[in-house]
Amino acid sequence: MKKIISLAVAGVLLTPTLVMATEPPAKKANKEAAPTKDAAPAKKDSPILGFTLQNKINNEAASPEQTLEASPIALFYALKNEVIAQLDKGNKPLNLVSTVRTLLSEEAKKTLGTLPDATLTTKVASDGKGSSVLDMPAFQRDVPLKKQQGKIDWKGITGKMDFVNKFESPKIDLVIGGATLSEGDELPVFFMDKTTYTGNFDADLMPLSAEFNMPSLSFGDKVNRIELQNVTARGKTRKAKNGLDLGEGTFNVALFKANDAKKDMAITMNDIKFGVITDEKADNNITVAVQSQIGKLLTNVITPNEVTNFSYNSVLEFRRLNGAALLEIQNKTRELRQQQGSMSPEMMQMAIAGKLMEVLPKLTANSPEIALSQLTIRTQDGSLEGNMRIAIDGKKPFSFSKIDEIVAALTADANFTITKTLINKLMESQAQKSLGRVEKDAKKPAEDVNAQAKAVTQQQLKSLVDQKYLVDAGDSYKFNLVFDGSKLLINNKDIPLPFAKKSAPTAKP
DSSP states (O other): OHHHHHHTTTHHHHHHHHHHHHOOOOOSSSSOOOOOOOOOOOTTTTTEEEEEEEEEEEEEEOOOOEEEEEEEHHHHHHHHHHHHHHHTOOOOSSEEEEEEEEEEEEEEEEEEEOOOOOOEEEEETTTTTEEEEEEEEEEEEEEOOSSEEEOOOOOOOOEEEEEETTTEEEEEEEEOEEEEETTTTTTTSSEEOOEEEEEOOOTTEEEEEEEEEEEEEEEESSSSEEEEEEEEEEEEEETTTSSOEEEEEEEEEEEEEEEEEETTEEEEEEEEEEEEEEEEEEGGEEEEEEEEEEEEESSSSSSSTTTTEEEEEEEEEEEEEEEHHHHHHHHHHHHHTTTTTTTTTHHHHHHHHHHHHHHHHHHHOHHHOOEEEEEEEEEEEEEEEEEEEEEEESSOOOOOOOOOHHHHHHHHHEEEEEEEEHHHHHHHHHHHHHHHHHHHTTTTTTTHHHHHHHHHHHHHHHHHHHHHHHESSSOOOOOOOEEEEEEEEETTTEETTTTTTOOOOOOOO
């Protein structure tokens, strides 16, 4: 669809630079592979078929144009390999001007035409200090859209990478000018404000720190539209004692809005925050904590004909992860990246999954656990608070091919408290939806459906309390679960397990 292809313009143009700045290369001596004719072909529906690269060194004539696969990594490595090759020849100071042309599919050409060439100017001084300056020109173009003629206004990208000698300890700064796809006087079909990216890397181009800032992004039309404001991301990496990369970072969105006018659905979220903290414990154990927050959410999706207002906070922890096993997965991933381009993404995913299965016994050896150590949801109708934990006992022998042995090695516990006003509201809302569908043909008044939903809810809650699945605690209900691999207790009530082994019948005298 032409409209969809047009919407993808900004992403297509941004991808090469962003990925080059963030994707770690394989560890090789001086040169990394930049596959060309033997590379995996571009997908049939891909708008980018590949790139061409032509270099001009100092005052010499331009080299023959080389065609690269549709991979920004191949483009980056081709440039890096050329710089290293010239430095190995003693060409210092070095002035290298590289022209990059994007090869588009026929379908993309119908919409975008021919994209302007990008230029990379790389200079290395006699003392080994170098820099590479990127210029992807701005352009405007008329494009056919569904209703009328549209216009792409691409503001271009400028960037700089500073490094020493053979790309040691580089620092990358990018300024993405922004993009707009407009259709007459209506809201822009796509809009992205000026965006910046900064990253610091080690000698192997592994990221040490990064920062991303995008003030505004929106896309869609009057019927369906999504908007984000003040999107920021920050992160940094350090090494564990065994060489494993330990990362931490934050991702924030000041405002997220989604609207579907046809279905009369709307969601607005403020102050969205995600944070990741990785820590190294004793005995080479790794803990990863993921913190999530939504300061305020307004939506009419949960309760019919009413706007729900709530906030959300949680901490999800992955505890006692085996650092040696994680290092094996990390090294396998880097090894596979050496073959990027000559191996399809599906094959790479299968290889990583195979490595994961291979190290699973090591991952479970330290009795890892997943814990939702904190969950708090507050609404105008009440709140839900609680925590839960699931662990696997690495000291118990089991086979991953036998479900009953895995279950026998599991332990779990959970504790939750929900106010009566909130659970009543949620259950009544669900009952209203169900009864509304059933009674639609009967054309019953909404008041009758609501009254019936209240009655059904009260009956269901009474049944849950009577069966001890919920404990009445005044203005709230409590829920407690304990599982030890063979026995399940809910609110101290023994719950029969369908997979529990039945004792052999006693022989009759």
